[in-house]
Amino acid sequence: MRRDPATERQVQAADPANSTWLSANAGSGKTRVLTDRVARLLLNRVPPERILCLTYTKAAASEMQNRLFRRLGDWAMLGDADLRNALRRLGQDGPIEAPMLREARRLFARAIETPGGLKIQTIHSFCAALLRRFPLEAGVSPQFVEMDDRAARRLRAEIVEEMADGADAAAFAALARFHVGDDLDGLTAEIGQHRHGFPVRPDAEAIWRQFGLAPGTDAACVLRGVVTGDEPELMARVLPVLQAGTKTDAKAAALLGGLDFGRPSLGLLEALEGPFLYGAKTSAAEPFSAKVGAFPTKATRAALGPALARLDALMERVAEGRRQRLALAAAERTLALHRFAAAFLPRYDRRKLERGWLDFDDLILKARALLTDPGVAQWVLFRLDGGLDHILVDEAQDTSPAQWDVIERLAEEFTAGAGARADVERTIFVVGDKKQSIYSFQGADPDGFDRMKDLFRTRLQGIDRALVELPLEYSFRSSPAILGVVDQTFPEGARQGLGREMLHRAFHDDLPGRVELWPVVEPAGPGEEGHWADPVDTPSERHHSVTLARRVAGAIRAMIDDGATIAKKVEGGGLRRRPVHEGDVLILVQRRSDLFHEIIRACKAQGLEVAGADRLKIGGELAVRDLTALLSFLALPEDDLSLACALRSPLFGWDEAALYRLAAKRSGAHLWQVLRHADWAGTETKAALDDLARHADFLRPYEVLERILTRHDGRRRLIARLGEEAEDGIDALLAQALSYERLEVPSLTGFLAWIESDEVEIKRQLDSAGDRLRVMTVHGAKGLEAPIVILPDTAQRDVRIRDQLLPLPAGGMAWTAPADARPDLLAAAHEARVRREEEERQRLLYVAMTRAEQWLIVAAAGNLAKDGSDWYSRVARGLESLGDAYAFGFGTGLRYETGDWSGAAETPPAPPAPVATALPDWARREAPARDRESPPLTPSDLGGAKALPGEGEQTDAEAAKARGTWMHLLLEHLPGTPVPKREALAHTLLSACDPPAPANAIAALLAEAQELIAHPSLAEVFAPGTLAEVPFAAEIMGRPVRGAIDRLIVTPERVCAVDFKTNRLVPSDPGDVPEGLLRQVGAYAAALAQIFPGRRVETAILWTRTADLMPIPESLGRAALGRLPAP
Template sequence: GTERTIFVVGDKKQSIYSFQGADLTEFDGMHAHFTAKFAAVGRAMEAMELQHSFRSAEAILRVVDLTFDDRVNRGLGGAPKHLAFHVDKPGRVDLWDPVPKPDTAEPKNWYDPVDILPDAHEHVVLARKIATRIRQMIDTGTSILEKGRPRRVHEGDFLILVQRRGPLFSEIIRACKVAGLEIAGADRLKLGAELAVKDLAALLNFLALQEDDLSLAAALRSPLFGWSEAQLYDLAHNRGDRVYLWQALRNREDAFAPTIAILDDLRDWADFLRPYELLERILTRHGGRRHLLARLGPEAEDGIDALLAQALAYERTEVPSLTGFLVWMQTDEVEVKRRLDSASRAIRVMTVHGAKGLEAPVVILPDTAKRADLVRDEIYMTGQGIALWKTPAAESPALIADLREDLKERQRQERMRLLYVAMTRAESWLIVCAAGDTGAGDDSWHALVAAAMDKAGAATAPAAGGDWDFGPGKRFELGAWPAPIPSAQTDAIRFADTLPTPGRWLADPAPEPPEPGAALSPSALGGAKALPGEAGLDEEEAKRRGTMIHLLLEHLPLSPRAEWPAIANALLSIEEDATSAEIETVLAEAAAVLESRALAAILPRALREVELTAALPELDGRRVHGTVDLLLIEPARVLAIDYKSNAIVPDHPGAVPDGILRQMGAYAAMLGQIYPGRAIETAILWTRTGELMAIDPDIVRAALRSTTTA
């Protein structure tokens, strides 16, 4: 019989998702299980390794290998050994000296926000140093090799990875924005925690319920209105019993006219605008975005844009209303996950977990300080599957103490794998820095990399003495690093001095663009639409009857056969004021067409009511717009079918009225532009007889050429 194959791909060094159930023990167990199964039938289980790295330069890989020595490789399944595929690619690893904690904490003003770090805090200092260094690298033309050629670095080349989204994460984003760097923002955003979102939500809550005093007070104190504490106290204090804050504000219209004007405008529109439109009115018409960014800083823009995106998402899935949107947002704490694409040419800041599978020319690891081993599990599982409650360390029996230590060891091992993943995201340049205590030995990532840099023979200062361009630290590099590339801005300024003085055209208004001519309809290209025998019939009644049949042919295929009579009655009695007898007649004709053998193979695969627009050279470039009743698109051909309800049906294609042939010719010409290289076919389905009549392409083309557009 056929031999079956088992193909398993896995890299134990990159197993960093234990919180999602990943377990190296299970992986090893399954490997042993399949090895035994193969051995039982006399076959070998092949284990193959990929040692070449197609991403990182040799300098980075050498530091990675030296970082995970015998003491710390226990989480990687052995010391890694890499071979660089791009052996000539220059590489560089920088290790910055850690930013120490300040000796004394700065006294804070009582009114300062409790979650804002002082300027001397080590996280703030490091974040600003990183932003300054990136700004310097871009401005001085620092270059990297790409496909063997040097080019200037830009913001999209930088990937900043942290272990967790803590204060350092936020400070880096803030510092980069202050430095004027393009930054993609946070990869995950807890919408409810953003101050700008809280301010906007308070205003929306007031607009939904004017009696909500707390929301109105929060909105007035926010940057949206900029009230001081004294102004709010003056308004709210002694306003009387059972007087809402909004009513108290209205009673003092002369003193607070600008605020009342904005609130009145928003209240007038709150019941008529969708949530997204109402937010845009707040942010744009009334300057809300400008006020929020001025007070909260440029990092507030991420929260504002995410809230707008959530408003659009809500409108796509729910019936839009202000109260509905507020309930939808409060049902659960909304966390927005954003895909940070390197193609956007913006700095990416994310966790190492989020960067799995990504890469960048320059990777910065700032979150490498000493980190305590914390076991957050409240329940410990023994090897026998018994659940035990966590107890305080001082009171824990030996069994629970051993389980706690085992969990800590697993955390340490996974943190080693996390460091491995972080370091191997870098293509050309790896920068390792830290804020706070870095410990020694394997206490921190920074200490591990520092030991590896010493083993690699990293330089501690330039040959001429002093510090590196990033300050005190170490550097290890291999290969010839490309020289800086001068800024193109200088050449642009020099070139601008030689531009000629603009003429009068610069001050003259631009001419009005020509009005596009009205589109022609394929059914209005002239020519007879019926055979001579129909001349005595009521023309208006024939058009009405054709309209009713078209309506049925358009809507009936979407529903089961048993529902057709009810649908026909609902459509025609309202749309065309048809009698029961008329409905019965046209329904029978439409049903016969839909159930005919001619359409049996076409209808399930065809598109209905397809609109086409094109400028046709056959009509002197005039634009034509029409709707094809049925369109069948196949790899080699395209078939356009039009329904015709003529009372007298021609017995062969050559007898088809010229006006209908011109219409089909227009369809064929438009489809020829859309689907070049495919055979374009046209056909008419005569509803009176259910006959599908194919029309020779030469006939319809000749009919179209005979059309005059004068």
């Protein structure tokens, strides 16, 4: 079968016979390759449970699983010819015979019926499942709960508060001495995130050495290296000369003259650095180096004579002293940090263990520890080794080092020892793209992609197998114009962080494409920022971000109103143009700044259908604020403001006039009191509030919210006024209510305090926004695409490292410091972090540009970077050799386009007209009345006497029935219980049943039951493996019968039902057994004959009074059933 080069490369990559390392460009169809590879593995009869596919997100796992099941489901229904074609497209080039077709059709059922389902999951989900499978070995609770961010914050805060007043108060006080600001939770969160960088016992000497200090160095040591004792005499010589010099010299003299060299301190040293050292931004020498040859001024230096050499030496000592001073301060801060972490982390881990909690990082770290622990790793891998033959890893460029460790340990068995068995082909498949690694804040390590490739190549070579390395260069998404500009934006030599090689090819080379670079909206000047009385957090109407937002919204409105079209591929080849709608547009920003919110506001003002923000803060959502206002009133009816807010909300829909009429002249009465007596206010509002007020004290917060939303139609009212996007906030509030009830004793006031104490943010899924415009960050758009992509946030953006902790080259973590207080070690670590951030910014731009299918618009507002490092300047440099000047309605920019953009929208072919068919006669006839089924009977309902004549005269019927219940309970539960525990169990069972057994009767009942269980003739009845209280259902003589068999013995040849009877009078012969009892055992025999066809059926009655096991001949039971009266 002939294939185009792009499809052929995909088929090669999906070949399950090879271990493959795949580098996939954006839009190159890697999800299809993954799905194809799994399908081909299944087609090669690999058991589904032996395949593990690890994805980066739950959405990606769900998408891949849906695609796979859709394909396997299609195969199950295709005819032979179509199925053969489908398998050939998949890459099955050999003969396709009937057995292979049958196997392909069975795959859907096999995949569905796999215990636990196909293992297509995120690595966190896999690690969670691994820990639940081996909880004892991993040291976790089998019922552990994954913590959310709120629970983690609260737990960290609790521990810090305990430390401040407890045994670790010294460690906390040392940290507090250096901590500046109020983000202590951020610091503790980073400590938890980088827990591997903190030793159990902090080593002060090692920290001192890392910072270039001799162990034991303190402030006195630093000062002794700078102040030698002759400085007062030197200053006495130098100061008069400086005072007679230039203004600069005189100023320095005034500063030096105010210093006390007789009492040296670090403050003295810091003061000397001003006149003696260069600053941070000097171009004359190294920053903070001594001003030897530059201070004092030339003429003054000549006047100093021999003192000049001594002054130069002092300046050199001050420069070295500054280096040591900063290193000492950083070392002391880092030591305080490590000592705090050494106390905090064990508490944090212990508290999580006590509560059965694991945080997000714990899942990976504990799974890694489980797979690397010498004591249990081999056992765990042995258990897994029998269950995994093929590992597939998606989005490998975003995998963290700890995650790679887990994958490495899983795959290590493929190439080592008995795991590298020749009779089974075991493969590793990894797909990723270093150019799209944008999640460093979640631990992503793009360099690990190449490092792990080298590792797996070496291991496979060790067993004479190859690692096939393939690139996917063709893009099935973007047009040639888009890809051409991408290549020009990142030319060779300007690809820091993107890799050495980058080649893009468009699969749809005839797809029209367009790239536009709009003119920059200049920053607002003085007087354009708005009136001084405007809110400080609201941009002015003339602010550049507002101008650009309106420009973007106006352009989208114009596209739709002017009938702009885009081309879409149609089945069978060719293009068809269709009009642009809002769902075609994806607006991507770097961060959720003012521009982000202004764009959403401007688009709504233009009447565009907007999906809303990709993340929302629950507390800021209007629907949530309306609901919490109503909850606040219900918690405190005297809260007039909350009631007023609720009345004005869509929940009740009052207008200002009605609220004013209610509140204006109430003479100090509360609003609720006035409302209850206001006849004009209407009954619906008062009835709803009355109902909620009556139930608020007795319902949980979730139940109150559900009552508002469902019983009183609150959900429909809120969505009707606020739009469908309000539903996300409503659902998030309900989820928070459930979370609160799991963690706290529920109360309405407690929930309100809980929801207001933390700013909860949720992520909205906008990948399927339908016909609505999407506005989101580039990070949130990973994996998405759109015909039209707009990048408005491309102006200058300074790199700001918000991390409080920095990794050191030799290992461990250090506490960062302000720029002017960083020693060389911290400065180098910070520069490395900035460099990595700048490289990720480049990759982020690549991801943003490659979301576009046909039309890419780049715009900017504000200042551009002077060095041209901003996104706008980068794209401009790439576009200038391709595009032409173009006059937009708001200025001149650049446009580059390929293909035909002049065509009008084509009307798609109309669907075939429905064929009118006459309704069959039965559709117009009334359905016949359905016969009412009689309720099922129990064996005891079959009638007949249950006791021998005369027993009723000797026994109270209710007491006999209760005694039978108690004995049945004991004979059901005691046989499988160890003898020493039977007495306690008997008391528990008989005291809790209905009716409870008297305390003085329990001992006798227990003795009788124990005697029966131990009786030699009854050994088979109570033997291990026999079944107690076995439910059954069957149709017997045309009647449904349901019941439970007291004891059932099942062997390959026979089944035997034993019925326990506690009658006082016991018959001596089966023929004397009362009719009702014969019918019961007859029913058991008839049911068992249906349930166990081919086996011999036996029945017996165990008379507990005499320990007599009486077999009942099958003929007696059948005859008793035959005497049943007709129904």
